[in-house]
Amino acid sequence: MQVQSNVSLRDLNTFGLDADARFFINVRSVEELTAILRDPEWKNFPKFILGGGSNILLTKDIDALVIHPDIKGITIVEETEETVVLEVGAGEVWHDFVMHCVDKGYGGVENLSLIPGTVGAAPMQNIGAYGVEIRSVIVSVEAVDIETGEIRVFSNAECEFGYRESVFKKALKNKYVITGATFRLSKQPVLNAAYGDVQKTLQEMGADNPTIRDISAAIMQIRRSKLPDPAEIGNAGSFFKNPEIPVAQFASLHEMHPEVPGYPVDAETVKVPAGWLIEQAGWKGYREGAIGVHARQALVLVNYGGGTGAEIKALSEKIQASVAEKFGIRLNAEVNFI
CATH class of the missing domain: 3.90.78.10 (UDP-N-acetylenolpyruvoylglucosamine reductase, C-terminal domain)
Structure with a gap:
């Protein structure tokens, strides 16, 4: 774990804007995160949390210690015949997590395919698309208090989810680092295909009895037809x-x-x-x-x-x-x- 100086953030924001972090550190575990937050050298230094950079506009250099949570892992913590509960690290790429669920037959996030960013940013924004919001599948969110380094688990209700909002964007803005989230998904999913062009696209695909994989594929097709790839623009x-x-x-x-x-x-x-x-x-x-x-x-x-x-x-x-x-x-x- 090493703090770097004057690091370009061009590759850590999807606008591809060339702004610099005065100091930068990549943390790969909750333990590394709490260690840097409690380090006397950095205790009183301003901090900025940067995940996948998919929902920010950098208008200037960041005169702070930029912390990039790169905490990975997808773990089953509970499973029944009907549902599965997954604990997921904040550093996991959101779309990769969705594809993992689709591959396993876990329903609930397929409508959120191809949304850029990380799992850690998803509850902060209460991401949503095509009739589904993340709050419908989140059980809890784990976060670390930036001031004290203490770990806290927020229930779904405590996250105060709203339209593209959560407590982490309002009352607790800049106070916590999200380190992971727990999701309850269905092994007997009920499909949501009524929003926008999803049903029409499924018909064009010939998916008469669609699965969650078909829903995901349809939504990816729609998004690619309408939205530019950040890797290109x-x-x-x-x-x-x-x-x-x-x-x-x-x-x-x-x-x-x-x-x-x-x-x-x-x-x-x-x-x-x-x-x-x-x-x-x-x-x-x-x-x-x-x-x-x-x-x-x-x-x-x-x-x-x-x-x-x-x-x-x-x-x-x-x-x-x-x-x-x-x-x-x-x-x-x-x-x-x-």
Whole structure:
């Protein structure tokens, strides 16, 4: 375990932005993590936790000790004829974990195929896609207190999951390092194929009696058709959250724009696709030097190479202002600005 100085983080953020960490350490176990947190040399030094970097926008160098949790492992801790409980290290690549579950026939995360990032970041964001959110399968989250080095296990309820939110992004932001999560998955899965183009894609694939592998394959096909691969074009997936607005506001919006899509959240709230709003405001395919808005998905901001986080942040603010002016809706970023 070695602390390095002036380390480029270009390969540790999916935007491919060239920012430096003043100090950097890779930790491969909870013991290594607690040791560095309790080390008197680093005790009072500012710290920054960086996992897969799939949901951050680096707008500057990080003047801190950047800790990269690289804790691996997938372990069965409980199993019945119906379910299996898995303990998973925070450093596992999320999609690799999903594929492991698909291969084993464990249902519950197949709709979350191909989401970039690590297992440790997944509960922080309460990642979700195609009708499924991670909170539906999480039993608990293990984390270490940055201040004390103490280990704490958070129950599902204590994680306070919301739409792309958790307690780790709100009340406990920058206070804990997630080291692992425990998932309860089904060995007799109930498939979720009703969202978006999933059913249509399954039909095109000829999957008349789909399995979780078919669901996963369909979702990967859809995502690849709409979203750029970060290995080819720098991006962090969906840049903005889909806004949720009151029913009355949606009714007024629908009068002015009859084509606007809306999805009821509950009796009082409607979710409006942020990508649709951005596209209608004229931003889809927009390019400004080395950065821009993806040509196939307006919800994705991209770095074509050589762009800066500050430039992407400025573009996002222009988009927010434009959408607010046209539709009266304020978009909130899903990506975390650093």
